[in-house]
Structures are given as C-alpha cells and as structure tokens.
Amino acid sequence: MTKYLLRRLLGAVPLVLGIATIVFFAVNLAPGDPTLYFLSPGMTQEVVEQTRINFGLDQPVHVRYARWLGAMLTGDFGYSFSHSRPVLDVLADFLPNTLLLSACALGVAFFFGILVGTYQAVRQYSLSDSAFSVVLLFFYSMPSFWLALMLILTLSLFARNVWEWPIWFPASGMTSTEYDFLSFGGQVRDRIAHLVLPTLSLALVLTAGIARYMRGSMLEVIRQDYVRTARAKGLSERVVVFKHALRNALLPIITLVGLYIPVLFGGTVFIETIFAWPGMGRTIVEAINTRDYPLVMAGSFFFASMVVAANLIADVLYAVVDPRIRYE
Amino acid sequence: MKKVLAIAAGSVLAACGGGDSTEVSGDPFCQAVLPRVAAYMEQARSQHPTPSDPRYGGTVVIGSIGEVADGLNSAISADHSSTQHQQFVGLMTLVNYDAQLNAQPYLAESWEISEDGRAITFHIRQDVYWHDGERTDANDVAFTYEVVTDPLTAFPNAAFWDHYVKEPEGVEVIDDFTVRISLEPHSEFLDPFRTLGILPEHLLRDVPHDQLAQHPFGEQCPVGNGPFVFVEHRSQDRWVFEANPAFPAALGGRPFVDRYVYRIIPEQTTLLTELLTENIDVYLAPRPDQAQQILDDPNLELLAYTFRNYVFVGWNSRKPQLSDARVRRAITMATNREEIVQAILLGYGTVANSGVPPFHWAYDDENVPTLAYDPTAARALLDEAGWRDRDGDGVRESADGTRLSFSIKYNTGNQQRQDVAEIMQAQLAQVGIEARPQVVEWATLLQQINTPTLRDFDGVVMGWVTEFKLNDMDLFHSARIDQPYAWVGTHNPEIDRLLEQLSVTVDREEAKEVWREYQAAIVEEQPYTYFYFPDRLDGVNRRVRGAVMDARGEWLNIKDWYIDPASR
Numbered sequence: 001m002t003k004y005l006l007r008r009l010l011g012a013v014p015l016v017l018g019i020a021t022i023v024f025f026a027v028n029l030a031p032g033d034p035t036l037y038f039l040s041p042g043m044t045q046e047v048v049e050q051t052r053i054n055f056g057l058d059q060p061v062h063v064r065y066a067r068w069l070g071a072m073l074t075g076d077f078g079y080s081f082s083h084s085r086p087v088l089d090v091l092a093d094f095l096p097n098t099l100l101l102s103a104c105a106l107g108v109a110f111f112f113g114i115l116v117g118t119y120q121a122v123r124q125y126s127l128s129d130s131a132f133s134v135v136l137l138f139f140y141s142m143p144s145f146w147l148a149l150m151l152i153l154t155l156s157l158f159a160r161n162v163w164e165w166p167i168w169f170p171a172s173g174m175t176s177t178e179y180d181f182l183s184f185g186g187q188v189r190d191r192i193a194h195l196v197l198p199t200l201s202l203a204l205v206l207t208a209g210i211a212r213y214m215r216g217s218m219l220e221v222i223r224q225d226y227v228r229t230a231r232a233k234g235l236s237e238r239v240v241v242f243k244h245a246l247r248n249a250l251l252p253i254i255t256l257v258g259l260y261i262p263v264l265f266g267g268t269v270f271i272e273t274i275f276a277w278p279g280m281g282r283t284i285v286e287a288i289n290t291r292d293y294p295l296v297m298a299g300s301f302f303f304a305s306m307v308v309a310a311n312l313i314a315d316v317l318y319a320v321v322d323p324r325i326r327y328e
Numbered sequence: 329m330k331k332v333l334a335i336a337a338g339s340v341l342a343a344c345g346g347g348d349s350t351e352v353s354g355d356p357f358c359q360a361v362l363p364r365v366a367a368y369m370e371q372a373r374s375q376h377p378t379p380s381d382p383r384y385g386g387t388v389v390i391g392s393i394g395e396v397a398d399g400l401n402s403a404i405s406a407d408h409s410s411t412q413h414q415q416f417v418g419l420m421t422l423v424n425y426d427a428q429l430n431a432q433p434y435l436a437e438s439w440e441i442s443e444d445g446r447a448i449t450f451h452i453r454q455d456v457y458w459h460d461g462e463r464t465d466a467n468d469v470a471f472t473y474e475v476v477t478d479p480l481t482a483f484p485n486a487a488f489w490d491h492y493v494k495e496p497e498g499v500e501v502i503d504d505f506t507v508r509i510s511l512e513p514h515s516e517f518l519d520p521f522r523t524l525g526i527l528p529e530h531l532l533r534d535v536p537h538d539q540l541a542q543h544p545f546g547e548q549c550p551v552g553n554g555p556f557v558f559v560e561h562r563s564q565d566r567w568v569f570e571a572n573p574a575f576p577a578a579l580g581g582r583p584f585v586d587r588y589v590y591r592i593i594p595e596q597t598t599l600l601t602e603l604l605t606e607n608i609d610v611y612l613a614p615r616p617d618q619a620q621q622i623l624d625d626p627n628l629e630l631l632a633y634t635f636r637n638y639v640f641v642g643w644n645s646r647k648p649q650l651s652d653a654r655v656r657r658a659i660t661m662a663t664n665r666e667e668i669v670q671a672i673l674l675g676y677g678t679v680a681n682s683g684v685p686p687f688h689w690a691y692d693d694e695n696v697p698t699l700a701y702d703p704t705a706a707r708a709l710l711d712e713a714g715w716r717d718r719d720g721d722g723v724r725e726s727a728d729g730t731r732l733s734f735s736i737k738y739n740t741g742n743q744q745r746q747d748v749a750e751i752m753q754a755q756l757a758q759v760g761i762e763a764r765p766q767v768v769e770w771a772t773l774l775q776q777i778n779t780p781t782l783r784d785f786d787g788v789v790m791g792w793v794t795e796f797k798l799n800d801m802d803l804f805h806s807a808r809i810d811q812p813y814a815w816v817g818t819h820n821p822e823i824d825r826l827l828e829q830l831s832v833t834v835d836r837e838e839a840k841e842v843w844r845e846y847q848a849a850i851v852e853e854q855p856y857t858y859f860y861f862p863d864r865l866d867g868v869n870r871r872v873r874g875a876v877m878d879a880r881g882e883w884l885n886i887k888d889w890y891i892d893p894a895s896r
Contacts, residue, residue, distance in 0.1 A: 012871045014654075015650070019867060028618060030771075030772075031769075031771070031772040031775050031776070032769070032771030032772050032774065032775050033771070033775050033779075035773070036771070036774040036778055036812075046479060046483075047479060047482045047486060048812065050479060050480060050482050050538070051482045053540050054482065054539075055543065057528050079542055082397070083547070083563065084398075084401075084541055084542045084543075084546060084547060085542065085544065085547070087546070089585065090563070093563050094563070095563075096562070113491060149597055151600060152597065152601050153601075156601055156605055157601045157604055157605060161604060168605070170602075170605075170607055171592070171598050171601045171602055171605065171607070172591075172593045172598045172599075172601075172602055173565060173566070173591065176566065176607070177387060177389050177566070177568075177589045177591070244368075273594045273595055274595045274597075274598055275595075275598065276565070276591070276592060276593040276594060276595070276598060278564040278565040278592075282564065282594065288773060289770060290771070293796060
C-alpha cells in the first residue's frame, strides 16, 4: 500500500507540473495584455512600458516561464497584478471559502443521494420510486446557475416579500453585515443561513446523480445471496438494508468522490458569482479576464493539485472499505 | 458504514459550523499602523462624543458589482469606485465641486493664483488629522503631488499634469500649512485637485514609487483623514468603514451613520434581490430593465441622473470603407439613435452628439448642429461620396469595387453593446451598408484596438467615462496618433487646432465658444457615432435619508446620509 501511494504521488508530480506548464503557456500566449487594464487616456506609451517593467513582463515568455517555475518550486507564486499583493495571500483568502462551500455541497449531496437512492432501490417500481426518479431527473438536467436563480427567487425574495414566511435565506455573501456584533450562536446561525442557498444549488445536481448510481448499485446488491441469507436469518429489514446491503452497495459510490470534485470546482465558478461568495472559482475567472497571470497560474495549479489528490484519495478509500482490493 | 456516515456528517458540521476567518493582515506595515489607528480612534471618541441628535447612528450598506479596485491608494487609481472612496469616504481632496461644478474649499481652506497664472498657492486646514493621530499638513500635499507626477509611479491620469510643472521644482512647501504648485495657465486647472486624494506622507515617504501599486496601504490597511475610518476589507466581499468622530466640525463633523459597509455582489439579479429584501440599502447602477421593479416597491426609490459616461461606435479611419467623413456622417444619419435609447435603455438616457455631457457648462444643444435620423439624406450622401450599389446585391460599392461592408466589434457579456451593434446592422442595411457585429473577449479586444501597430477593427462599440475637465486630446489629436487611445486615427488640422486652444483657454465664457466650434467640427468629422449618455440609476431604500447623487458621484454626501431612526 505504501509503495503504491508513493508511486501514485510520484506520478502526480509530472502530471501537475505538466498542467501548470500548459496553463502557463495558454495564459501567456492568449491575446490580451495585463498592462492594458491599468491604461487610461493621458497615459503615454512610456508609462505603459513602466507598468510592464514593474510587472516583469518585459522579458520574453521562455525566460518568464523559467523564472516562474523556479520561483514556484521554492514556494513563491509571485505578486497578483489585480490584487496588488502576494498570490499566496490571495489564495489564503479565497481557497478556504471555496473548500468550505464544496465540502458542504459534497456532504449534503452524498448524504441525501445515498439516502434517496437506497430508499428507491428498496421500494423499486413503487409510486414513490417513480416520483423520486422524475424529480431527480429534473434537477439533474437543470444547469446549476438556473437552479441558483430559482432558489434566490423562491427561498429569498418570494419567501420574504410575497409569501411572508418566517424563514428566508440571504441571497449573497458569507456573513451578514452585523456579523461581528452577533453572539457566538448567532454567528453560527448566520453562517449556516448564508450557506443554505449556494450549497443547495451546488448539491442538488450532484444529489440527483449520486442517487441514480446508488439506486443501481443497491439493486444489484440486494439480490445477492448474502442479503437473502441475512433475511433468512430473520433479521429485520432495517438491519438487512442498512447493515448488510448498504455497506456493499457503497463501494462504487466512493469512486464518485474523485469524479465529482472537478465537477464541483467547475460549478463554484457560477455559484460563487451568483451568491457573491468570495471564493476561488470566481477569483480565477476574474483573474483570467484581467490577465492576472500569476494568480491564474497559481489558482489553476492548486485546483489541478486538488483534483489529482481527490482521485488519489478516492482510490485509497476504495481499498480501505473493500478488503478484496489490494494495491501492490 | 456508520463510520463513513459519521465522518461525512461530522465533517459537514465541522465545516459548516465553520471557524472564524477574520484575518488580521500579517503584513508588518499593517501590524504597525492598525493599533495606532485603534488607539487614536479610542481617544477621538472620548474627546468628541456623538451629539444627541436622532439622526446619528445605524449602518448603511451599499451593494455594487465591483470591487473598490485600488482601495484608498490614490497614487495608482483611475477607476470610479476607488476615486469616489478617496474623495468622499476615506481621504480628502484639496477642493470639492458644488452643483455648478465650481471649486469649493475642502482640505484647502483657500487658495490663490498668482497674477501671471503660473502658480497656485493652497492654504491647508489646520484641524484635519490622519486616522492615526498625525496632523495633515502641507508636506502631505507636496508628497502626494511628487508621487503622482513621477513617471515611475505610473499614475493613470497623467493627462492631469500636462500643463503642470512636475516635481521636484513644481511644488514648494512654504510653511506647514501652505504649499505652492507651479503650472502653465490652462483650462480647468483645479479639476485634478477635486479627484486626487491626498496621501499620508509620514506613512508612505519611504516606499519606492514603482512599488506603491503593491503596497498594503491601498487595500489592506489604508489610513486616511476623511469622514470615514477604514475598519476592514475582505477581498471580493466587503469594505467596512466607521464614522470618524474627529472630522472637523467646520466641515460638518462626524458622519451621521456609525458604519458604512460596501458589499461586492457580482450578479445583478442577486443585487436586486438583496435590495428588495432590504439586505442592502443602496444598489448602485441597476440595469434599466430592473428599474420598474424598484419603482414598484413602496420601500424603495429610484434615482436617475445623467452621468459622465457615454457609449459610441468608433470608426477606424485607416480602413478604405471608413476613411471618408461623408460615409461616417451617413452612417450616423442612417442610425436612429433616439429609438435605440428607447429600446435599449427604456428611455433612461440622452442621445449624445459629442463627448460633452448634457449637464456640463460646455454643453450646447441649441447652437451645435446634430445629425438627426434621416435615411434619405444618408443615401444621398453615400451616392455623392461615390458609394453605389453597382452589382445589385443590396450593398454599395466604390468605383474600384470595394464593398461598403465592415465589422462592428463589441466585448463579450455586454448586452447593451451587443444590442447597439445589432440594431445598427439592421438599420444600416436599409441604406445599403453591410455591418457585421462581431463579439470579442474583452482583454483581446483591448489589445486589438489599443496596440498602435495593430488597430485590428473597423467599427468598435465602446464607452468612455469623462472627467469634468473634458479632454479629447488622446482620442483625436493627430500628434497622439501613435498612442494607445487614438483608436480611430483622426487626422484633422481643424480639430488639432481646437483641441490645443481648448486645453489652454482658462476662462469658461471664452472656452464655451471654442467648445461650440469643436463640437461642430466633431459632428462634421464623425470619428465616432456617438450614441448616448445612459442615465445613472441607483436604487435606494427610503430608510436612507438625505442622499444626493449626481454626476459628481454616488458617495458625494455620504457623510450627510442618515438612517430614519424609526427603521433602524
């Protein structure tokens, strides 16, 4: 196992470096020029040149690549043009927010996906099974930004202004403006309230997918001999399903974690924009738009690393839960 | 299984219950400066207790799509919300404008101009303190002037200093509160001092000028001297300011609100929702199609006023189809701009005929000719210029067979500009001109039009935000044809002459006449088809009282806003 891990980790190094290299050249060779963002009428060409020198863009691209790579290997990701501070500081601000949102979405999606899928499998061909299938298919086909806007419309705007519900959710931000003056309990509630809509928008699509997989996997397991044996032993249906069947049905679901992490990061780009969530996805897109090279490169590098890491973890988890699988 | 679920549930709870992410910036500059600000504010609050007036108190929240990009670092900023925060929130400018755009004392108590018009002496107020307790004096003004006129700084609005004598000879500290700046006589010479926020010399004097852009002063721990004190900035999320109790009583004393929060919400639908659900008090610049929803809500009011920005299509006169001014005039006459304002802006806008905004003293719609919508005259003008449909395909050709066909570029994700390009396409087809809208990603488009050796476009839909000191030098003067902004490549001696004359005419009455001539020349030349000055819209919750917004800015009198005590 250790050997396998080491081999995978070593294999990941050229992979991540390769991604970083491709991103570097894609970003640097794309048309557009970061100094143009600092231009305005009245600026002379000399000022533009000065800005370019201040940014280190006066060097040819291969020199910049060598410098960037060298600096990156020592942990120096340079200065962000648009944020005017070290790239690592920028990432430190935004990455945790994206991870928080993604983790919540992933948690919610797996919890409900597994629950619903199991329920459907146990009640195969029942009315509720079909009803769930229709609803899930609906969420699965909806783009998450549309879902996000609908959630804002219903659970925020209509809930407060039209239906006058006692509970409605804030449509943007991570905390409310009076957060600093709230009690600890109030702060926790405030944070959760702000998490609800973005988490739901991200999680609903995933939940639908996971539930479909879960239903299929469960159906397969539930016909196995050992499940029949468990029933024959006279165990309650509850124990049969949750103890004997579910554990085995979960195996293929675990690989989904690795599959869904990139989907999730892609989704955060829209969701963070719509819900004004100060996260990494939105920041990278803005960095691309303003040609903030150092930030784009560092951001993509971290995302790439996390996707690679997530896949690795999924593979390892697989071995952990299934004793039959041994990596050599 | 239980374990897996427990881990999943545990991590969700742990993550969602979430630790606190308030970060004290680790930067040594900030660590040194912030405690001093906190200590001084403590002292200031006890020395200047809040007057007992019900208007004091509460928090006002402004929501907008964009960051305050440069924070309070006035040495490097040109964007609107940054300069507004420098002028009216965190820093102070030497002068302010009244509603007629005449300079009024602010940080400068008074000023005089030497007889020959070559020196201006500012007398600085003696009761203004930086938020760390240091007094603001003439050295700060001199320092700021030196910074912004040094090419190393790359101050974006360098045109401000065209007729000023640059540092070090250009500025002289006469005594602690008197500073003299040298200049050539020129028009609207006070305008730079309306927008340039004065910076604290005692904090920034040791920073090399080419590193000012990256200095934490701007966005992480700005120390100003204005009516509001910086509290916190969470990038892409919010800025928080609190009232400065020590703000000079002669200038109105501390602001009415205790706190002012600026929130960044990049999606306009979300912004509107937050305004309607009263999570924010002010929604800056809603889209015209959102105006009705704001008007329908009894708790909200909609402010609409002409602003300093305009939308136009620039014509690349280097292209054979577009080199003849008659063709460009015909294009403008074939375009129903009035209808476009109705269709795109739902009436919230004014048709533009030049870059002079309707509220400006140089604006004159009575004595300046305009090109009204007249397709018949447009057709006649095109015939006269030698463009006729010779092969019957519906598109005109010149004698040598060049088709009167060109692209109109606009940037991705800008619906208004896309609409302009598409409506133009339809209307120009009526007079035998083929226009092809073409969408280009923003950074790529900037490069295509700004790079003097490239100029890769025929027509381009763009917008400008002007200063009050109007200056088209960079756009149309032939001496600047190799500079980035001479997109259209105008080469017209008459326009050159008028631009030069305008830049040195000091007297407004005298200048008005030149402005008329200039605007007439622009109409004749049609380097741009000017479309409109869109109205600036702002949605404001009625619990916010006393807000005045106009072309001078949305933050103009934020220190005089107060929250209705009944709905606080």
